[in-house]
Amino acid sequence: xxxxxxxxxxxxxxxxxxxxxxxxxxxxxxxxxxxxxxxxxxxxxxxxxxxxxxxxxxxxxxxxxxxxxxxxxxxxxxxxxxxxxxxxxxxxxxxxxxxxxxxxxxxxxxxxxxxxxxxxxxxxxxxxxxxxxxxxxxxxxxxxxxxxxxxxxxxxxx
Amino acid sequence: xxxxxxxxxxxxxxxxxxxxxxxxxxxxxxxxxxxxxxxxxxxxxxxxxxxxxxxxxxxxxxxxxxxxxxxxxxxxxxxxxxxxxxxxxxxxxxxxxxxxxxxxxxxxxxxxxxxxxxxxxxxxxxxxxxxxxxxxxxxxxxxxxxxxxxxxxxxxxxxxxxxxxxxxxxxxxxxxxxxxxxxxxxxxxxxxxxxxxxxxxxxxxxxxxxxxxxxxxxxxxxxxxxxxxxxxxxxxxxxxxxxxxxxxxxxxxxxxxxxxxxxxxxxxxxxxxxxxxxxxxxxxxxxxxx
Ligand SMILES: Cc1cc2nc3c(=O)[nH]c(=O)nc-3n(C[C@H](O)[C@H](O)[C@H](O)COP(=O)(O)OP(=O)(O)OC[C@H]3O[C@@H](n4cnc5c(N)ncnc54)[C@H](O)[C@@H]3O)c2cc1C
Ligand code: FES
Ligand code: FES
Numbered sequence: 086x087x088x089x090x091x092x093x094x095x096x097x098x099x100x101x102x103x104x105x106x107x108x109x110x111x112x113x114x115x116x117x118x119x120x121x122x123x124x125x126x127x128x129x130x131x132x133x134x135x136x137x138x139x140x141x142x143x144x145x146x147x148x149x150x151x152x153x154x155x156x157x158x159x160x161x162x163x164x165x166x167x168x169x170x171x172x173x174x175x176x177x178x179x180x181x182x183x184x185x186x187x188x189x190x191x192x193x194x195x196x197x198x199x200x201x202x203x204x205x206x207x208x209x210x211x212x213x214x215x216x217x218x219x220x221x222x223x224x225x226x227x228x229x230x231x232x233x234x235x236x237x238x239x240x241x242x243x
Numbered sequence: 244x245x246x247x248x249x250x251x252x253x254x255x256x257x258x259x260x261x262x263x264x265x266x267x268x269x270x271x272x273x274x275x276x277x278x279x280x281x282x283x284x285x286x287x288x289x290x291x292x293x294x295x296x297x298x299x300x301x302x303x304x305x306x307x308x309x310x311x312x313x314x315x316x317x318x319x320x321x322x323x324x325x326x327x328x329x330x331x332x333x334x335x336x337x338x339x340x341x342x343x344x345x346x347x348x349x350x351x352x353x354x355x356x357x358x359x360x361x362x363x364x365x366x367x368x369x370x371x372x373x374x375x376x377x378x379x380x381x382x383x384x385x386x387x388x389x390x391x392x393x394x395x396x397x398x399x400x401x402x403x404x405x406x407x408x409x410x411x412x413x414x415x416x417x418x419x420x421x422x423x424x425x426x427x428x429x430x431x432x433x434x435x436x437x438x439x440x441x442x443x444x445x446x447x448x449x450x451x452x453x454x455x456x457x458x459x460x461x462x463x464x465x466x467x468x469x470x471x472x473x474x475x476x477x478x479x480x481x482x483x484x485x486x487x488x489x490x491x492x493x494x495x496x497x498x499x500x501x502x503x504x505x506x507x508x509x510x511x512x513x514x515x516x517x518x519x520x521x522x523x524x525x526x527x528x529x530x531x532x533x
Contacts, residue, residue: 086249088250094448105247105248105249105250106246106247106250106289108280127346127349128280128281128284128285129277129280129349130434132346132348135247135348141322141351141352142347142348142351143348143351143352144348144349144352146389147277147281147284147286148274148280148352149250149276149280151250151252152276152295152297153255183401195347195348198347199347208331213347213433214347216346216347216432216433217345217346217347217349217433217434218346219434230278241280
């Protein structure tokens with residue numbers, strides 16, 4: 086049986102009829118066609134599916150689509166403005182923090198949720214903030230460097 | 244797509260309870276879903292219905308400081324608890340526990356009620372709640388309050404009946420000159436359920452340094468989270484210092500009944516319990532001194 090939900094994705098209002106047993110991840114990818122959100126493990130462990138729901142980083146592979154009713158959701162596609170990369174994305178490029186890229190959308194969204202809440206995090210706080218995002222190829226040194234750099238850029242822009 | 248189930252979302256606690264009573268077919272409650280959805284995704288046959296508690300925030304989602312202690316609604320997430328200054332300061336063992344559940348994304352969604360009701364021996368909130376003297380407020384045909392010691396009955400099992408919901412958890416205010424801590428040993432620092440977890444609470448006489456009261460509890464050390472009463476008794480009346488903490492740790496290991504799993508062997512767990520208990524007691528003591 087389907088249920089109707091209405092939510093906001095990357096600033097756009099969406100009304101949809103969804104199966105009750107699909108995950109938010111599958112809704113975002115298969116029904117909205119937003120392929121930036123990845124599926125790694127499907128069991129909440131890797132963080133590739135991270136999206137921001139009402140300001141909080143959440144693993145969309147273990148979150149039901151019906152529960153997103155009334156929520157505001159940001160996926161990686163929602164970060165750039167008019168084709169300009171978001172400062173966090175820009176810093177990842179500049180610091181060489183991206184290799185295969187599979188983990189990156191999730192990691193960047195965890196970083197965004199962290200920086201929205203804490204504009205000047207310590208290295209320890211950054212590590213805690215992205216502990217749920219596994220990267221198999223870049224390693225974390227450059228990722229942490231990129232997040233530090235983007236924190237500075239974002240603070241200056243204020 | 245997951246195997247089919249129907250998702251029901253009652254708007255009040257009363258409606259939820261009556262849905263549970265009249266439900267034709269199997270059902271399961273879902274709060275944050277970080278355990279339930281993972282289990283369904285890993286192929287466990289889902290129930291016919293998932294009854295969601297998500298809309299009951301008004302009744303089940305409140306964190307309230309009272310004169311006698313702290314009322315934590317079952318739907319309060321680990322993240323909210325972790326950020327609460329009251330919990331950081333006054334219920335430090337609970338802070339240690341909930342701030343180490345999974346990762347931020349899991350703590351943003353996972354609830355303390357779900358952690359307790361999943362009733363795994365490894366639940367990171369359980370040992371802290373045991374040593375903090377928590378009471379569970381359960382609703383069903385009637386409302387009752389029980390000590391958390393009476394709740395767990397086996398791995399993944401508890402006393403809740405099919406028509407009962409955990410409504411809230413009450414933790415009494417700690418007396419003066421007391422504090423608590425929880426030590427979690429994992430194979431890595433984050434995203435890991437404990438190989439062993441040790442929570443402790445002690446109260447000391449500030450003048451003499453004598454231990455007036457003590458409670459010790461372990462996670463991942465028996466079929467359920469447990470209190471270690473013998474270890475506790477050995478502390479009372481003694482000078483609170485490392486020597487007696489080590490002795491208490493050894494007694495706690497005797498009271499434990501750990502098993503071998505892919506995370507660690509029984510022998511390993513038994514040999515790290517004393518270390519963790521001692522560390523936990525030392526931290527509780529240091530926190531009193533601060
Ligand atoms: C990647 C990952 C890492 C994790 N790491 C940890 C960890 O380090 N430590 C740890 O302890 N746990 C960990 N967990 C487990 C889980 O996140 C926690 O146990 C969480 O607190 C469960 O809460 P929930 O609200 O998501 O529960 P749900 O999945 O919604 O429910 C869990 C169970 O409790 C029942 N239930 C829920 N609320 C109530 C209620 N109010 N009354 C009666 N029954 C109820 C449900 O029916 C179900 O059986 C992890 C999970 C994941 C996916
Ligand atoms: S795909 Fe969701 S955490 Fe791995
Ligand atoms: S860049 Fe390949 S997994 Fe992180």
